[in-house]
Amino acid sequence: MAFGRKTGGRKKGTPNKRSTNHALRELIDAEGIDPAVALMRIAREAEEREDYALAVDAFGKILPFLHARPKPREFAPDAVVELEKRLAAARVEGTVIAAGDESLAERLQRAIARQQN
Structure with a gap:
């Protein structure tokens, strides 16, 4: 076994991403084609032919040229717990109003109080 040798x-x-992209960029520049413009043309022509599947696919491929992907939302755990508590209380309140039963309302209020502690 050889140690210290990669x-x-x-x-x-061996071509890497940079050299491959550079060659592709040169080819695109030589042809005078902008991929986003070409995709837009394809999408519009497909739309005119009522080939909506192709149009949607082409427009979908153009989208990253125009808009960044939205960042995923992160929520604080305490805020999520608080929201869950408020939702549970709203459900209980809705059930009490719908039921109109005083004893049920009292039991549900006690359940809410236990949940908040």
Whole structure:
């Protein structure tokens, strides 16, 4: 077993993302084509032919050129717990109003009080 010698990884001269993208960019520039414009043209023509599946697909591929993906929302755990408590209280209140039963209302109020503690 050889120690200290790197044995894996990319071989010298193997194309990587940068060299591949550079070659593609040169080809696109040589042709004078903008991929976003070409996709827009395809989408519009598909729309005119009422080929909505192709139009939606082409518009979907154009979307990242126009808008960034929304960031996922993060919520504080305490805020989520508080929201759950308020939702439970609203459900109980709705049940009490719908039932109109005084004894049920009292039992539900006690349940709310226990949940809040």
